Amino acid sequence: MSCVEKNIKGCTCTYTACLRRGKCCECVAYHRDKGEIPGCFFTKEGEAMWDRSVANFIKDRG
Template sequence: MECRKDQNMTRCNCTYDPCSRKGICCECLEYHLRSRELPGCCFPDTAERTYDRSFDHFARLVAGGKI
């Protein structure tokens, strides 16, 4: 499968500038799931900027109707 990094970058809201996985969704997802987290693109921009990518944070946002 061909990576569509340029196309993915139009939707990537990751604010962690030195990230080497930006736009490479398969590597990003693998990295975050290994750390028991979700990637930033699963969160609204305001929540992504907190860098709390935990499952618990995601669940709180869903329960609060923010996602």
């Protein structure tokens, strides 16, 4: 099983059409450049809101 396949298996992000899905380094870099947090960092409920902002992450995890 490839690294990407292993990552996808554990990925909690619901945006399955993403080209970076399973490529964690690319995903983190993409969201960091946009001032966002990747979906997999949120709780299931927080991720479902699709609001990747730092403020929403703090509310979700706070």
